[in-house]
Amino acid sequence: MVFENQVIKDIINKYRVIWAIGHAQSLMGWDAETYMPREGVKERAIAQSELSVLSQQLILRPEFVELVDKASQIEDLNDYEKGVVRVLQRRIRIAKALPPWLVAEYSRVTQEAVVVWREAKQQNDFDKFKPYLEKIVDLARKTADYLGWEEHPYDALLDLYEEGLRTKDVDRILGYLEKEIKRVLDKVLSEGKYPREHLLEKMKYRREDMEKINLKTLELFGFPLGKRSRIDVSAHPFTQSMGLFDVRITTRYEGYDFKRSLLSVVHEFGHALYELQIDEKLMATPIGHGVSLGIHEGQSRFWENIIGRSKEFVEVIYPILKEHLDFIEKYTPEDIYYYFNTVRPSLIRTEADEVTYNLHILLRAKIEKQLISGEIKVDDVPEIWNNTIEELLGVKPRNYAEGVLQDIHWSMGSIGYFPTYTLGNLVAAQMKYHMLNEINIPEKILNKEFQEIEEWQREKIHKWGATYAPKDLLRKAFGEEYEPKYFIKHIEEKYLS
C-alpha cells in the first residue's frame, strides 16, 4: 500500500475534489488551444477564473489546512505520505501568502499586457509595452516580498516554478555554462563541421505526409494513442495531462522545415511519457503529476535532443521519412543528421540550437534577477538586452521583435520561469550519462528498443510523480543535484571531433 496513514487517507479523500477541478481546468485549457470555437473564449475565461478562485478556497478551508498541519507532525510517514504533506504545505503556504488583491491585480494586468505585448511586438514599439512591464515587475517584486525570501527576492519567484530553486543555484549553473558554452561554441564554429543552415529547412511538405511520419514515430516509441493519449494540432505545441490515464500532446504543421514538426512531437512525447509512467496508485492525489517544470523539461529535452537529434534515431526514421517525403531520396541519413543539428548563433530563443540555447536563457535570467533586485530599471532593459546578446552570441537585434519583445513570458507575468528551460537541458544530459552506465543508448535506438530506455526513466524519475522535491529526486536518482557538467560533456562529445 502506498498510503497507509489514516490522516493522509483523509487528506487524499478531501483533496479529490480539488484534483477534480484541476482535471476540469486541464481539459478546458487543452480545448481552448485545440477545438474551442473562437467566441467560446468569453465564457471559458469566466469559468477558468471562477474555478481558480474556488480551488484556492478549497485548499485554504480551515479543516483541510488543519488536517495537513496534523499530518506534518506525524513522524513515521512513508515517502509517498511525506510527499503529500510537502506538496500541500507548499500550495497552502503560497495560497496563504498572496493577498487576493495581488492575485486579482496580477491577473488583470497580465491579461491586458499579453494583448498589448502582441501589438507592441508587431509595431516594434517597446514604449507601448514598457508601462505594463514596469507594472508586472512591480507586482512580481511585491509577490516575492509576500512569499518571503532570505538571500535574494528572485529566490521567491524561482521557487514558484521550480520548487527549491534558488538564485545562487542559477548563478552557479549559468556562470559555469556561460564560460564553457562559449568555449565549445567557438570551437564548433571554427571547425565548421556542423553547418549553420541547411537546404532542407526550405523544403515543403504536405500536412498529410507529415502526420503519417509523426504517427509512425510515436508508434515506434509505443505511445498509447487512443488508449491513454491523443495528438492534435495547435498554434504552439504543448502537452496537457488530464491525469495518468489521459495525456495529450499537440504539434503544428508549418508546411516546411519538417524537423520542426517532428522534433516537437518527440519533445512533447517526452513530457507525456513522464505523466503516463507515474505510478497508477498516485492517481487523483496531490503527488500524481510531474514534480516541476525543470524536471519535466528534462524528460522532453532528453527525447528531443538526446534521442531525436542522434545519428541512430535518424537512421531509424530515415525509411519512414523516405516513404512519405519525396525530397528525402536526394539526401543521406548523414545529411538529415546535420539538418537536425545545425549550429547557428541567432537572435531568437525558440529557434536556437542545442549549443547556443542556454545563452538565451542566461540573458533573460540576468535581466530578471536585476529587475527584481532593483539594480536595473525596465528603461534599461532594451540596451542591456542588445549588448548582452551581442557579447554572448555576436549578433545584434535590428528591432525589438528580434530582441526584448520576442517572448510572451514576461507579458504573462512569468518572471523566474526561463531558468527551468536550462534546468531541462541539464537534466536531459545528466540522465543521458547516468543511463549510459547501464544502457547502450545508441544500440537501443538502432534496435528500436525504446521501451528499455523508457523503463529506466520510469524507475529513476517518472514513477515517483511529485513524491520527492526536485533536488531530492535528482539526488535519489543520480546522487547529485542539477549538475551542468554533463551538458558540456554532451555538446563537446557531440559537436567537437
Place this chain on the structure above:
Amino acid sequence: MVFENQVIKDIINKYRVIWAIGHAQSLMGWDAETYMPREGVKERAIAQSELSVLSQQLILRPEFVELVDKASQIEDLNDYEKGVVRVLQRRIRIAKALPPWLVAEYSRVTQEAVVVWREAKQQNDFDKFKPYLEKIVDLARKTADYLGWEEHPYDALLDLYEEGLRTKDVDRILGYLEKEIKRVLDKVLSEGKYPREHLLEKMKYRREDMEKINLKTLELFGFPLGKRSRIDVSAHPFTQSMGLFDVRITTRYEGYDFKRSLLSVVHEFGHALYELQIDEKLMATPIGHGVSLGIHEGQSRFWENIIGRSKEFVEVIYPILKEHLDFIEKYTPEDIYYYFNTVRPSLIRTEADEVTYNLHILLRAKIEKQLISGEIKVDDVPEIWNNTIEELLGVKPRNYAEGVLQDIHWSMGSIGYFPTYTLGNLVAAQMKYHMLNEINIPEKILNKEFQEIEEWQREKIHKWGATYAPKDLLRKAFGEEYEPKYFIKHIEEKYLS
C-alpha cells in the same frame, strides 16, 4: 437592463461559480463522447462525480439559500429576475429533498445497471436485467416520495425532466394522440402513397462525401461553425452547450441510409439554435439555457421534421446531394422526399417515423406510470410490452432486444423522461402552425431564407432561455399549453391526400 434588483445581482454573482462547474462538466461530457482516450474514463468518472457533489453543496450553502429566499419575497421583480428565483428555488428544492444516500445509491445502481443492460440486450436475457430494473423502480418510487407529490407519484418524476409536467397532462395528451394517430395511421397505410421502405435506405456513401453535405446544409442554415459552434462525430448524435457562445453538435456516419446522418444534423442544429439564440445578457446566469427537455426537443423536431422532411427542403438540398452522392442522379427530388418520409409500423422507437413515433412513447409512459404506482410489477413488463405494441402497431417483438430491452433509458434510471420526446413532437407542430400565421414557411425554405424562420423562433422561444417555466413560455408564445391537435393536423395534412 435585464437584472436590476441588488439581491438578484448578488445571487447571480454567487451563482457564477456554480455555472462554471456546469460549464466544465458540459465540456467533460462532450469530450468523453468525442475525443477522450479510452482509459481516460477512469479519471473522468471520478472528476464528474466529485464536481456533481460540489455543485450540489454550493447550491445548498446556507447563505446562498437565504439569498434566494430573500429574493422570493421581493414583489417588484421583472420577469428575468423572477425566472432566476424560480429556477434556483426548484434546484434547491430538489437538492434538499433527496437524501445523499439515495443519490449515491441511484448513481451506484444505475452505473452497474447500464453495463448489465448492455449484456442482457445482447444475450436476449431479460431475467439478467430484471433485478436491476426492480431496484431502479424501487429507487424511483422512493425518489418520488422524497420529492413529494399530490395526485400521482409519477408527477414527481415527470417534473424532474419537464418542469411542471403532470401525469394528468400526459394522460390527456397521450389519450388523445392514441386515438387520433391510429385513425390517421390506418388511412396512411391503406392509401399506400407513402412507402413502407425505400431502396435508398440500402445505398452506401463515403464518409467524406456525407461530411460535405452536412457542412453545406449547416451553412445554408447559417450555423456559426468555428465561431460559436463545431460539429464532431460520436456514437450517438447529441448537442452540448458550454454556454451561449460555444454550442457543439455531433453526428454519425454509418456508411449507408444517408438520411440518418443528414437528418440527425438537422435535428441537432435545432437544439443548438435554441442555445445560440438565447439573449446574451443571460450568459452565465441560472436562466441562460433552454428551459426544459420538451421545449428543447420541440426545437430539434421542428428542424428535423417540419423543415428537414419537407418537399421544399428536399428541393433545396437536392443539388448538394447530387454533387456528392453518385447514386442520387437516378432519383428525383420526389423520390428523396418519400425516402425521407417512409411510414412503417415497427418495433424500434429510434427508427420510427413521424406518424408512429408517439405510439412508442405511449407504450413506455403507460408502463412507467403503472410501475411507479405499483399497479404492475417488473415481472409483468415484457408481456405488457409485447401485447401493447401489437395492439398499437400490429407488430410483435421476436426477442427482448426488439422489445422491452431496446432502450438504454431505464438502465440509466431515467423514468419519466420518455414523455418529453412526445412533447417535442407536439411543440414542433404547434410552432409550425403559429409560424404559418405570420410566415410562409415553404416559400422561405425554397428561397433559402432560413434566417426569418430562426428569428421568429428566437423572438417567440429562444431568447428567453429559462426565464419562463415551460407552460408559461408556451402560453406567452402561443396562448396555450402543450396542445396535441396541431400534431394531428400536421400528419393529416402531410400524409393524407
